[in-house]
Amino acid sequence: KAGVTQTPRYLIKTRGQQVTLSCSPISGHRSVSWYQQTPGQGLQFLFEYFSETQRNKGNFPGRFSGRQFSNSRSEMNVSTLELGDSALYLCASSLEYHYNEQFFGPGTRLTVL
Amino acid sequence: QQQVKQSPQSLIVQKGGISIINCAYENTAFDYFPWYQQFPGKGPALLIAIRPDVSEKKEGRFTISFNKSAKQFSLHIMDSQPGDSATYFCAALPSGSARQLTFGSGTQLTVLP
Numbered sequence: 521k522a523g524v525t526q527t528p529r530y531l532i533k534t535r536g537q538q539v540t541l542s543c544s545p546i547s548g549h550r551s552v553s554w555y556q557q558t559p560g561q562g563l564q565f566l567f568e569y570f571s572e573t574q575r576n577k578g579n580f581p582g583r584f585s586g587r588q589f590s591n592s593r594s595e596m597n598v599s600t601l602e603l604g605d606s607a608l609y610l611c612a613s614s615l616e617y618h619y620n621e622q623f624f625g626p627g628t629r630l631t632v633l
Numbered sequence: 634q635q636q637v638k639q640s641p642q643s644l645i646v647q648k649g650g651i652s653i654i655n656c657a658y659e660n661t662a663f664d665y666f667p668w669y670q671q672f673p674g675k676g677p678a679l680l681i682a683i684r685p686d687v688s689e690k691k692e693g694r695f696t697i698s699f700n701k702s703a704k705q706f707s708l709h710i711m712d713s714q715p716g717d718s719a720t721y722f723c724a725a726l727p728s729g730s731a732r733q734l735t736f737g738s739g740t741q742l743t744v745l746p
Binding site: 524551553555562563564565568570575576578610612614619621622623624625626627 | 665667669674675676677678679682684722724730731732733734735736737738739
């Protein structure tokens with residue numbers, strides 16, 4: 521079974537631009553969560569989608585948004601990029617049962633210049 | 634507010650030694666405590682997890698010890714190997730439908746040959 525895939529793997533943008541990151545979950549997984557990883561703040565939860573609905577949201581500004589499609593694939597968007605948005609963005613998918621493991625993708629490395 | 638505190642930040646052990654990483658949490662709504670292992674360039678991967686109704690769980694060389702009254706849990710890696718050199722994160726998941734993991738700050742483990 522294929523793992524969680526994220527595209528692109530690397531991205532360089534400039535301040536003020538916007539970016540869209542994509543995540544394809546493991547087949548059959550309907551829950552997709554997004555996390556931001558930085559050296560200073562560590563791993564922080566962005567949001568979770570389940571059956572095309574945002575089920576939970578972390579403490580990030582409205583510039584961070586996401587969506588999920590009917591095939592469970594998810595995208596996250598960051599508008600008006602800031603230097604501090606440079607990070608590894610990780611996507612995780614899981615089955616819907618509460619204790620099911622969250623499987624992480626390799627992440628998208630975003631650099632904002 | 635850091636809800637899961639992890640220590641130490643870095644750890645160096647000799648091959649064959651025992652690695653111990655500690656975490657403490659504040660939110661009593663947490664009911665699932667996984668440990669993740671992350672290698673450079675990769676996403677975190679689940680190592681072992683425990684629920685609060687169990688005081689200890691062992692899988693191979695990895696053991697979680699859980700103290701519900703103290704709100705603390707720890708990871709023990711027995712017979713540490715150079716291949717165990719990675720960053721380890723403890724995490725906690727609240728009860729309910731949300732899949733929002735709260736992570737500790739991470740421990741960089743180096744196992745010397």
